[in-house]
Amino acid sequence: MTNSLPAEVADIRTRSPESLWGVSAESIYLAVCAVATDTNLTYALRPHHIATVFQTNDERAPETVTDVHLFLLTKLGLVTDTHELTDCGRFVLASERPADAVRLVATRRLPRIQQLLREFATIDTDRLPRSELDTLVRDAEDEVFIAPLLASLAFISLYPEGVILNRETITQTVDRLERHTKRPNAAITLITALTALDNSRLIARVATTYTNTTITPADVDQTAPLDALATIEFDSPERTPVAELTNAIEDTRLAVAHHAEIFETALDPEDHSVECDDATVDSDLVKDVFPDDPSREAVTETLDLIATIHTHPTLHSVALSSLTDTLDLDPYPLYRTISNLPSVDCSLRDDLLITFDAVPSAPEGTDRYDGFRDDLFDALHTRLSWFDALTDVTLREAPRMRENIIESLVMGVDDDLVAPTYFVYTLPDPEALGKERMEQYVDDQPALRRERARLKRWKDQRDNDLRRFTEMTDRLFTRGQERDLDERVVRIMTPYDDDTFSEYTSQLRSLLRDGYELHLLTRHTKRRWEWERLRDNLLGDLEENRENVTIRTYSRYKKYQRITSETDETDLAEFGIHAKLQTIGHATEGAALLGSANFMENSYNWNPECGVYTENSNFVAAAIDFFDHVWELSEADEVDLSSLQEIPRRSFYPSYYT
16 A cells, blocks of 8 residues: 555644544535635634534544645535535535535546445445555545545444445435436536426526537426536536626527516407418328328318317417427427418517418317417416526525525434444543552552653643543533433343442432442453452442342353362352443433553553443444343352351352352
8 A cells, every 4th residue: 555645634634643544425515615605714614513524523633624624625525725616516406405516526537436335235244344544545535534434424334343334325326326427517507506496397498508519307307406507517516606606697588588477468369360261280291291191180280270260360379389299390390391281371579489471271170279278377477586596696605505504414413313423542641640659550650650740741631532531431420410312221241240330329329329330340250359349339328229220241151060069169260251342321311431441540540441332323332232141141140148247258150060
């Protein structure tokens, strides 16, 4: 793997090695909103909880957040170098599914993401070992930028040991790229800039005016905006000048006004009358004038048209929209076909109307006067509504979904769907341990005094996402005191414990008084004095509500052995509780703390220990599921609390061994 990095990626990495992790599609959308509304980017992101930006952490330096988002907005072509929205940025704002739009922009803009997604789409399984992803990572940019961005945009979920492919998201994105041919940027420009018009036909009219090429409603179909985005060619980021769009809108408005006048004239019976010839046309004559063999419906439609005009000479004009679909002809070929009928004299007006001066009779046709008149009224009404829309339209770059996105993110924070996660640690803390204890620790050893100074300096300069085990144990218990949790259960799994339990007695007493249950999982093979210490520290100060405390032990032997008074404990090949885990509440309301620390003073104050505290519901659910599974396995090994008063040595071995 090469060590070279693009300067921009290296710069972001220098500021914060993990700064690109967790920048979600939703947070990129909020950053686009901030640019569109000329809002300070830090202000726009910060109030909505940094967890909504980084997904796992609730504290980041605002400057880092701003830098990373501006870097990504530029990298994805959503803003120009001067921090103005590009046409793609406008599209993201206009989209009803902005997160999908951001993912599609990233895939179109960054060929490396597109390549990896195509690779993922060919893999049969949804789960990969991390080593397999490593084989696809080809350089430092992939490692530092592309892989984290894939995870942040929800294409994949990264774990230390493996990768989960979010196949639905990958497939949808790749399919959009596969099934569309590329089109010029001009059509997409009008899709994004004129979304306020909310009418694909009208947008097509403006787009045609703007580009001087024919753009059909299908090119700007508002029912499939993401499909339209998949066709855009990404070269340099483009921002269509607002003045050009304004001119195109005004030109279209004048053209629409002219067309409305044409339809008003068509509805005026006094404009002129049609001369009715004595000649007749039949189905055979109609078939002869069509360029190809016409359908029965096309012949019938043509005969009905001639019969209606002959019966109502004041209906001198017919909207082409009444005929084009059935006759399956474009305006000019349609006009040429009808004008080729014997005794028909007609003209084409602006590709909108056929105006008749003379027609024969058509005995086989049906009078459809009301239908043709209604089509003219509908066409006039459409032009008048277009005129009004073009008069009122303003090209403001207003996000369509901003409020909904923000609401969902804030609700996510409230529901702990986006929850704080901290790296938890223990190292000797000179301030927490106090001057006297630290003096006993360092005595007159210069090396230890330097160590004390370094420990203090590191703590003062540590990252905001680090917390001490003592602090987070306190936070976990306090969560139960401050919140009205539905599931009132505290779970503690620790193989060893000491006087540390007594330091949290007041909190535990308060929780038990409020109806909480305490489930403690430990090892069988404590020595007598360890059982006495557990009894004194855990139960000694809990005069009331002891019935809410349950202790179970889990130890097993790799080979079945009967325990007798002659058993030598050193002969027991034991395995048992080794995990250190605490939880409170159920998954959607609680928290979990786990790591290497026992519930002991050494683990909480002295040993280098590490772990994780989180309120993320998925994580807490997994921790509770694991604890409860071992808890059920230990059902037969529940400790009779009354026996703790006497502590007969053998009674604490599992009954099936004794």
